[in-house]
Amino acid sequence: MALHWKLVIDSNDAPALADFWAAALGYEVEDPGALIDHLLAAGHLGEDAVIEHRGRRMFRGFAAIRHPEDPFDATSGIGQGRRLLFQDVPERKDGKNRLHIDVHAGPGGLEALVARLETLGATPVQEVDKGPAGHWWIMRDPEGNEFCAA
Template sequence: MALGWKLVIDSRNASTLAGFWAEALGYEVEDPSALIERLLADGHIGEEAVIEHRGRKNFRGYAAVRHPDDPFDQTSGVGQGRRLLFQDVPESKSGKNRLHIDIHSEPGGLDELVTRLEGLGATRILEQDQGPAGHWWLMQDPEGNEFCAA
């Protein structure tokens, strides 16, 4: 039996980084507003646990994105498929990632992909051209997390 999963990424500003990755991947930022309203009304959380970002309530220090075609819980907004969860941590990134995301372009569309990602706030680091083995760019997201555009 295959198991469900989500990739959890440490961040300094979960909501902003979730917005970048939603745009980069064509994913949707999850909307937990209805769940938050219910938890507030029932006294399970206080206002200090909540922020507003782009007109929606979100849990302070957390934000997630999900694939638009995957199922999700209508009450909580939580994706039940391909999902990235960003969680704020007190320390900044240090050192190289041990795990990274590869974003694949359409055939012949690498330059367009890299330019679009730069427009979202990514930075080109190093171009790799391995001939028949592949051509890609090592890039960084707005918080310095490495990923590849291929």
């Protein structure tokens, strides 16, 4: 039996990093507003645990994105398929990632993908050309997490 999973990424500004990755991947930022309103009304959550970002109420220190074609819970906004969760941590990133995302170029090709990711805030680090084995760019997201554009 296959298991459900999500990739959790430590961050310093979860909502901003979720915005970047949602735009980069064509995903949707989850909207937990209905769940937050319910928890606030029931007294299970304090206002200090909530922020507003781009007109949405979000849990402080957390933001998630989901694939737009995957199912999600309408009450909580939580995706039930391909999903990335960003959680704020006190320390900054230090050293190389042990796990990274590969973003594959669409019909426009690699150059167009790299240019689009740069306009979203990514930084190209190194172009890698292994001939028949592949050609890609190592890049960094706005918080310095490495990923590949291929």
